Amino acid sequence: MANRKRGRQSFALAEPPVITHWASVAGKKESEGPLAHTFDIKSQDTYFGQKTWEQGEKQMQKLALTKLAEKARMNLESFNLVFSGDLLNQCIGSSFTLRNLGIPHLGLYGACSTMAESLLLAAMTVGGGFADNAVAMTSSHFASSERQYRFPLGYGGQRTPTAQWTVTGSGAALVQAEGKGPRITSCTVGTVTDLGIKDANNMGAAMAPAAYATIKAHFDDLKTAPEDYDLIVTGDLGQLGKEMLLELAKRDGVSLGGKLADCGTLIFDNTKQDVHAGGSGCGCSAITLCGYLLGQLNSGKLKRILFCGTGALLSPTSTQQGLPIPGICHAVCITGGN
C-alpha cells in the first residue's frame, strides 16, 4: 500500500511512523502548573545557565535533544534529521542548538504551530522512506518573546485581559519507521487564514478561524467526525480562542463540545497562576504533547487524538505597519501505542 494524498489538504501514511520517544524541558512557572509531573527536566533558572535569554532558549532545545537521545539510548549522531524552528528572529534558538553537532537539519518557521509542522514533516520523511528516523523539535521562552514582540520586561507594561503567557519550554519527539509507541496515521496541512484581527494582544481570536478551517478540512478529507477522536487538542488558542473555535464550529453545525481541549488552558492553572487567557508559544503545545499527551496515548488512556498546532504569523513590523494577523493550523492524527 502506498502513501496517499487525501482530499484537498491531507495525506495518510501507508505505514504509520512511530513516535518512539519524546522529551520535555520546562521553565519555572510551567513547573508549578498542573502538568509539572509530566516534564522530564524542570528548571528554576530562567537563563538555563547561559548569559542571555536567547541563549537560554537554545540551551533548552539542547537539553531536550540530549534527553531524547538518552531516553532512546542513541547517540546524537544517530539522529538522521532534525526538523526545528522557534519564534526568535531568524530562528536562532534552533540553529544555535544544532551548531557543529553534525546532525542534518531543516529549519522551519510556523510560529506556534511548529511542533505540529515538524511532526508532520518528520512523519513524511520517515513514511516516505527518506530517513530511518527524524526528530521534531521546537521551543519558546517567555522573556525572549516579550523582549522581541512586545516591550522590555523591565518596562513593566500592563498586560491586557486577552493576553496570553508565552510558555518557557522545549519539546522534542523522535519519529521512527519501527518500534513501540503512538503512531502518526494522517496529517492535514493548514492554509493561511486571516479574518482581519489586528489586536496583537488577542492571538487566540486571530488563530481560531485557521484552527477551525484545518479541523474541518481534516474531517472532510479523512471522512471522520469529532466522535472518532478521544481528544481534539489545539496548541495555544487560550480561553478566548477556544470559545471562539467552539462557536465557529457550532455555527457550521459541528459539535466539538466534549472533545475539545487547548494546550494553552491545560498547561497553567488560571485560578492561581495569573496568566490571563492562558499559555502560548511554540513551547506550549510542544511540552504538552511531549509530556502529558504522548504519555496518555502511550498508556492507552487516550486512543486517538487530533493534535492541532496553531500559529499567528505576525511580526512586530507587520503590526506596526497596520496589517492584520494571519493564522495557520496544522493537524496530526496520533493513535495510541503498541
Place this chain on the structure above:
Amino acid sequence: MANRKRGRQSFALAEPPVITHWASVAGKKESEGPLAHTFDIKSQDTYFGQKTWEQGEKQMQKLALTKLAEKARMNLESFNLVFSGDLLNQCIGSSFTLRNLGIPHLGLYGACSTMAESLLLAAMTVGGGFADNAVAMTSSHFASSERQYRFPLGYGGQRTPTAQWTVTGSGAALVQAEGKGPRITSCTVGTVTDLGIKDANNMGAAMAPAAYATIKAHFDDLKTAPEDYDLIVTGDLGQLGKEMLLELAKRDGVSLGGKLADCGTLIFDNTKQDVHAGGSGCGCSAITLCGYLLGQLNSGKLKRILFCGTGALLSPTSTQQGLPIPGICHAVCITGGN
C-alpha cells in the same frame, strides 16, 4: 523500487519528480545584470506597487506564484502545497503572500538556502506520494534586508569590500510527479557548520565551510565526484566565499576547479554594477535557478547540476551578543529535461 536514504545525509528519489514549470521576478538592478533575459517579470519599481518594502517583497512572491500558475496553465487552487520562507522577521513575506489563497502552506526558515530547502522538501512530498504537486518558493529584497539586518538606507552607511548585495527577486518552481522538464534525482540535507566567523559583512566566509561539508557529503553519500556534474552551483558565496570553498576543497584533495559556479557571481556584472563581493539573499539563488539554470537544463545545454543553497543562520541579536555566524547548505541534484 522505493525511495532510499543514502549514506549519512542524503536520499535518492525512486521516481525522480519533475520541475515542470518555474517563474522569476526581478528588481531593477537584477534586470540590468547579465541574467536579465532569463527573468519572467522585471520591475523598475522597488515597491512593486505597495506602500512598504516588506509588502513589496510579498508582492514579488505573489507575482512569482501567479506567473507560475499561468505558465503551468493551472489555477492557484490546483497547487497542493507551497513550501516557502524568506529573510524577513517571522517570514512575513511568505505568509502574507499566501493569506486567504486557500493553498496549504508549510513555512521554512533556511536563510539564503531556502530555494534549495524548499525544492528538497517539495521533491520529498511528491516523491513520497503525499501530494501530486508542490511549489518551492522564496524571495529577498535589498531594501527590506538592509533595514532589518544593517542600517536604515537613508543613513548612507559605507559598505565594506567583503559585503554582498542582497538580490531583489523571487523565484518559484512547480514540482510534479509527472510531466516534462528537469528532474530531481537526489538531495543532501546540510548540517549547521560554524568555524567561528563573526564578521556580519563577510557572509561568504561564514558559509563556505558549510558549503564544502555538504558538497563532500553529497559525493560520499551518492558515490559521485565533480566530473559527474556539468556544474556545481552554490547560492550566494560571492567572490570571496567561492575562492574559500575552492581552497577548502583543494586542501581536502578535491578539485572543483572548472565545475564550480556561484549564483552571487553570476547574477551581477561586478565590473559595472558595484556590488562588491557579489549578490546574496534567498532571491539570488532563487531567480538564478528559476531563470538561467532551469532554462539551460531544459534546453539540454546542462545535463546534470548540483544546486547548493547556502545560508548564514545569524540574526542581528546573535551578532550584537557577540556570537559567530553558523552556516548551512542543502544540495539538490537536478538532471536535464526530457
